[in-house]
Amino acid sequence: MRVLILAASVFAAMSPLAANAQSGSDASGGDLVKRGKYLAIAGDCSSCHAENFSGGEKIESPIGAIYAPNITPDEKTGIGDMTEAEFEGALRRGKSDTWLYPAMSYTHYTGLTDADVKALWAYFKQVKPVENDVPETDLGFPFVRPAMMGWNTLFLDKGHPPGAVDVSGDQLQRGRYLVETLEHCSSCHSPRGTLMQEDTSKHLAGGALNGWYAPNLTPSDKGGLGDWSEADIVAYLSKGRNAHAVAGGEMGLVVSRSTSKLSSDDLTAIAKYLKAVKPVDTQPEASGPDGQATLDLAALEVPNGDWQSVVGHDTTDGATLYQGACATCHGMNGQGTAAPALSKISDVSATNAANVVQVIAHGINMPNDARHVAMPGFQRTMSDAQIASVASYVRTNFGGVDGEVTQGSVANILSGKQQVSWIIANAAQLAWAAIAVAVLLVLALIGWAVMRTRRRA
Structure with a gap:
């Protein structure tokens, strides 16, 4: 299947443009390939397409499983017979030899420069071919590929990534290009609308994704990066941790494979742009304890000094479980010993x-x-x-969050199921109903025409 899907998985893949990129037409073949490799690493292609780009990774979406295709130049199962024009069409218009699903972020890649498309093409044409016949993506009716023509008419703004902010100055413009086009942050970090399009009114304000929450990246003091400095952002992207957060889930993989390998100039440009976008508040000010929890140490003794016996026990007392399983690293008061201080981790105080x-x-x-x-x-x-x-216990005592996490909510979160709009959830029934109404209208028109002809006769 000659389809290029450079999809983001999970939690928001951060990726930049090659440093000090020159025009593709001026670069030598070797330089062009080298630059394309940097762009592929920055785009974190391997997270979906495997480290050798042979595909087969199963990408869970709210409407079904999407399989990342083989994007090696294998003639039989990869993109070996794809033309450069088809490659460009897949990246910027969601169309090669077939229509792509917007799990591939072509609504963002539509802003790629000609030079970057050419560099990516040069790189992918010379990677090692791997024969791997990937399962065909089948989302069922009405989510058939031709339906993407209608979706694109509504939501693909050619040449303009959704929600991109106008900025001036070379560094901010570069940051915008990295965040909004190549790294397509908002594909995970923005909420979705009725038809699963990005809600640009809450651009970069966070979104749910397969049981995780891709957090608010705007410079808001209420749920966003308001208290993160540019240095904090750079540290997180380069090391996967700072005083406010540690990268978990798929974001940890993104950091290890992609953002930790970026140039310092690219990371700084990303940080500056994220601090320049419009702040969007997503939670109220935290209230309650300030992270200095008062604990009854005598009541928290671990049986036999063995934390495994505590977590294996049937107790549901949060304080006891925390002391047994977490306090060794995070400290009795959440201030951290061998691990970060929980009172400073943004996810702990988040509404979600x-x-x-x-x-x-x-x-x-x-x-x-x-x-x-x-x-x-x-x-x-x-x-x-x-x-x-x-x-x-952790959220109340160290995050100041007033609200209980229930057993049912844990089951829902760990199931990875993502809520969709009523229209998407009932799309098949609505589509068949629309077809039925259309057929009835056609039959009615035919009947009317026949009756009118008979009357004239």
Whole structure:
């Protein structure tokens, strides 16, 4: 299947333009390929298409599974017989030999320069061909590929990524190009509208994605990056951690494979642009404890000094579970010893509890060149009720969040199911109803024409 999908998975893939890029027409073949490789790494293509680009990765979407295709130059199963024009069409218009689903962020890549398209083409044509016949994506009626023509008419603004902010100055313009076009941050970090288009009125203000929450990237003091400095943003993208956050889930993979390999100029441009976009508030000011929780240490003794016996126990007391499973690294008062201070982690004080639940359940595993960041997950040793209790305890005592995380909400979060609009959820029934109405109208018109002809006769 000659389809190019450079999709973002999960939590928002951060990726930049090659540093000090020159016009593709002026670059030599070797330089062009080298630049294309940088762009492919920056675009985090391997997260969806595998590290050798042979595809097959299953991308979960609210309307079904989408399989990332083979984008190696294999003649039989890859893009070996794709033309450069088809490649460009896939990137910027969502159309090659077939219509693509917008899981491939062509609504953002539509802003790619000709030189960058040419560099990517040069690189992908020379990677090692791999024969891998990827399963065909079948989302069922009415989500057939030709239907994307109508979706594109409504939501593809050729040459203009959704929500991009007008800025002046070379560095900010570069940052805009990186964030809005190549790295397509808002494809994960913006909420979705009725037909699953990006809600540009809440651009970069956060969005739900497969059980995780891609956080607010605007410079808001209420839910966003208002208290993050440019240095904080650069540190997060280069190392996967700073005083405010640690990259978990797919974002950890994005950091290790992509953003940690970016030039400092690119990272700085991204940081400056994110601080320049319109702030969007997504949560009220935190209230309650300031992270200095008062604990009854005597009541929190771990049986036999063994935390495994605590998390394996049937208790659902959040304080007891926290002391047994978390306090060794995060400290009794959440201020951190071998791990970050929970009172400073933005996800802990966020309105949406999804990321706290996911990290408790699955842990963190983020390798990069500098340091491997790891935290164990407890889904195998804790029940949903216990995870809910720990999450509630952490958010209340260290995040100042007034609200309980329930066992049911944990089950929903860990299922990875994403809510969609009523129209999308009932799309098949609505489509068949529309077809039925159309058929009835046609039959009625035919009947009327026949009756009129008979009367004239």
